[in-house]
Amino acid sequence: MTGFALHLLRHGAPETPGLLMGRTDGAPTDEGIAACVMQARHLCIERLIASDLRRSRAAGEAIGALLGISLAIDPRWRELDFGEWDGKAASAADPDALSRFWADPDANPPPEGERWSVLVARVSAAIRDLAPVPTLIVTHGGAMRAALHALCGFNQRQPWAFDLPYAARLSLRVWPGEPPAAQITGLAP
Numbered sequence: 001m002t003g004f005a006l007h008l009l010r011h012g013a014p015e016t017p018g019l020l021m022g023r024t025d026g027a028p029t030d031e032g033i034a035a036c037v038m039q040a041r042h043l044c045i046e047r048l049i050a051s052d053l054r055r056s057r058a059a060g061e062a063i064g065a066l067l068g069i070s071l072a073i074d075p076r077w078r079e080l081d082f083g084e085w086d087g088k089a090a091s092a093a094d095p096d097a098l099s100r101f102w103a104d105p106d107a108n109p110p111p112e113g114e115r116w117s118v119l120v121a122r123v124s125a126a127i128r129d130l131a132p133v134p135t136l137i138v139t140h141g142g143a144m145r146a147a148l149h150a151l152c153g154f155n156q157r158q159p160w161a162f163d164l165p166y167a168a169r170l171s172l173r174v175w176p177g178e179p180p181a182a183q184i185t186g187l188a189p
Helices: 030-040 054-067 095-103 116-128 141-152
Strands: 004-010 047-050 071-073 135-139 169-175 181-188
Touching (some): 004 030, 004 141, 054 071, 054 135, 141 169, 141 181
Parallel strands (some): 004 135, 047 071, 047 135
């Protein structure tokens, strides 16, 4: 089997950048949507999926309109739920708790928030359910890192070495199986 192309696209800039925007459904900027469209305009894809949050869904709708592909919504591609920190600036969180979270997000989740392993489990389930066709998923930085963890065997700290700014596109070649595996084929900031 030759595998299939999987492109993970981080949503464009939100109207209020700099927040821990896990489940917070912030709106994207027009420029952020346009940046996502620019990243996707030349991709040869058969399937288009987005997280159900507006900042991803709006970019997916614009890409679908440009490419003539219907958009499927899958909430499993949402960002990590930051619990009590969600929608707030990192500076509003207890600095010691935030440091512990960044050092080990599974052992030290945000208060009332989601563990890293839960994010990885739901993204892994979404990956296993993908049809083996060229696919673009408009998602979030945390979900992209969870996909790297699941597909490439990175430990929970290694995916944070990747700079994934708004509208970054991570391209992979995925080989289905149990577990699926992948090779990184491109990263376009």
